[in-house]
Amino acid sequence: MERPLTARVRADGEAVTLAEYERAGGYRGLRRALQESPADIGATVREANLRGRGGAGFNTGLKWSFVPLGPDAPHPKYVVCNADEMEPGTFKDRLLLEADPHQLIEGLAIAAWAIEADVAYIFLRGEYTDAAARLERALAEAYAAGYLGPDVLKSGWRLEMYLHLSAGRYICGEETALLNALEGKRANPRAKPPYPQVSGLWGKPTIVQNVETLCNLPHILANGAEWFKSISRSPDGGTKLYGASGKVRRPGLWELPMGTPARELLEEHAGGMRDGTSFRGLLPGGASTDFLLPEHLDVKMDFDEVQKAGSRLGTGTMIVLDDRTCPVGFVHNLERFFAQESCGWCTPCWSGLHWATEALRALEEGRGTPADLAALEHQTRFNAMGRTFCALAPGAIEPLQSALAYFRDDFERHVRERRCPWK
Amino acid sequence: MLSPDERREIEKELSRYPTRQAVCIDAMRIVQRHRGWVSDESLADIAELLGMSRHELDSVATFYNLIFRKKVGRHVIFVCDSVSCWVMGYERLYRALSERLGIAFGETTPDGRFTLLPIVCLGACDRAPAMMVDGTLHGNLDPDRIDPILERYE
Numbered sequence: 001m002e003r004p005l006t007a008r009v010r011a012d013g014e015a016v017t018l019a020e021y022e023r024a025g026g027y028r029g030l031r032r033a034l035q036e037s038p039a040d041i042g043a044t045v046r047e048a049n050l051r052g053r054g055g056a057g058f059n060t061g062l063k064w065s066f067v068p069l070g071p072d073a074p075h076p077k078y079v080v081c082n083a084d085e086m087e088p089g090t091f092k093d094r095l096l097l098e099a100d101p102h103q104l105i106e107g108l109a110i111a112a113w114a115i116e117a118d119v120a121y122i123f124l125r126g127e128y129t130d131a132a133a134r135l136e137r138a139l140a141e142a143y144a145a146g147y148l149g150p151d152v153l154k155s156g157w158r159l160e161m162y163l164h165l166s167a168g169r170y171i172c173g174e175e176t177a178l179l180n181a182l183e184g185k186r187a188n189p190r191a192k193p194p195y196p197q198v199s200g201l202w203g204k205p206t207i208v209q210n211v212e213t214l215c216n217l218p219h220i221l222a223n224g225a226e227w228f229k230s231i232s233r234s235p236d237g238g239t240k241l242y243g244a245s246g247k248v249r250r251p252g253l254w255e256l257p258m259g260t261p262a263r264e265l266l267e268e269h270a271g272g273m274r275d276g277t278s279f280r281g282l283l284p285g286g287a288s289t290d291f292l293l294p295e296h297l298d299v300k301m302d303f304d305e306v307q308k309a310g311s312r313l314g315t316g317t318m319i320v321l322d323d324r325t326c327p328v329g330f331v332h333n334l335e336r337f338f339a340q341e342s343c344g345w346c347t348p349c350w351s352g353l354h355w356a357t358e359a360l361r362a363l364e365e366g367r368g369t370p371a372d373l374a375a376l377e378h379q380t381r382f383n384a385m386g387r388t389f390c391a392l393a394p395g396a397i398e399p400l401q402s403a404l405a406y407f408r409d410d411f412e413r414h415v416r417e418r419r420c421p422w423k
Numbered sequence: 424m425l426s427p428d429e430r431r432e433i434e435k436e437l438s439r440y441p442t443r444q445a446v447c448i449d450a451m452r453i454v455q456r457h458r459g460w461v462s463d464e465s466l467a468d469i470a471e472l473l474g475m476s477r478h479e480l481d482s483v484a485t486f487y488n489l490i491f492r493k494k495v496g497r498h499v500i501f502v503c504d505s506v507s508c509w510v511m512g513y514e515r516l517y518r519a520l521s522e523r524l525g526i527a528f529g530e531t532t533p534d535g536r537f538t539l540l541p542i543v544c545l546g547a548c549d550r551a552p553a554m555m556v557d558g559t560l561h562g563n564l565d566p567d568r569i570d571p572i573l574e575r576y577e
Contacts, residue, residue, distance in 0.1 A: 129560075167448050246511070247510065287506055
């Protein structure tokens, strides 16, 4: 089985060095990219069906196709690596950032060439201190080796790449909020359109891509779109970094073909549930995805199949709910997070998520009434997609609405017994 | 007044962005790295250097959770309170820490040694429950493991 993203990861936990990366074929993808036109690279990546690994699943080549190219296009153009991994339950980009920083730098350079960009920023969450140190070192190495700077691999193309450490807030992961953060402003999302591809950082064409998405590019360029599709078990190309946390025997992260069934992840790779616990459900891709139940475990973990099962692949790092953990408390923790991380811009989100959190708190503290259940139902409609300024609140209600449907009896028991039955 | 080191580090950031305002978050982080927090005086100095009003800069400062606008202890403990850590025993960990230090979230020990703060998911869910002390991650925690870790921070 091919594991292009993690094949070079060192057992000692240190970062892959530039020499090791080059020996393993590193920067071959960038060399090849520079021999092709940006439009051709876009077509290859589109054909490979590399779908955005930050959770939205948008075709990467298609995303680039909206950026104006050629001599009349506005400059400078920007590419931004979204390394603001803050989705609860998600820890996949950390591995790529810490273990193999040159792979990310090469992927970001390829994306930059594909849109004829001048400047690249890596937007890294401030708490990823090890990743920051390793990226700074790798960036210096890449500049010294001529992979970045005024004349990339003697092609005549100039690319500057900088690391920006964020000062925190989940909303910075939303791409237009991220752009405001990079401009030194409060990270409120922007209205779309215009889309960043046309008017992004300082009004110039910009693309924002997740770490894992970018890390796939060197391998697509080096091995081709057909190869990329062949290593997947799904129409979505490539492999996926899947993960599991919660009361499983072996929490962890595994690079597997895209489309690996949830059951295989849970039972083989995570080793099943810990002794004394049994499986009740899981969030397949971070906090902002709907629950899946035991009956869904044969779902293939790709973007379309998870959606058919009523949820989203999201980041592909599953959070497992066991029978010893209260589902209402679990969802209360999630909604408290989302209410706190709301940027405060639009009312359904800052107000609605607060009231949802308060209703859940009342249930957990034995003060819940049927009116609280009705209020929760109301909030799931009030914050639906299209009723809020950005996708934070619609994401926030995904686990809530599915918990209300799937664990209804647990919610009602909290009201009936005037306590949390798990406490 | 900003120190020569702070000023030099901020100038380096200025070369990386097309506007001065873009550097404001980096500038506050730089000052905080040197002084532990961002006082009203530092905020005014940074605002002046970058051509922003103090109020505009404060509106940015208060949006982000890693900018401290109040004095903190010599060491800052961030305890992850997000879902995977909650499932794996965050509440026991927090209670033990709080009792051991005699402070709640948002407080600093009387000797100025530790400040205790909650933090959103640290991306260490496979090592839950987790906390971060001064930029160093500690995972797979249980209340018995707290003391040996705290002893490392004087």
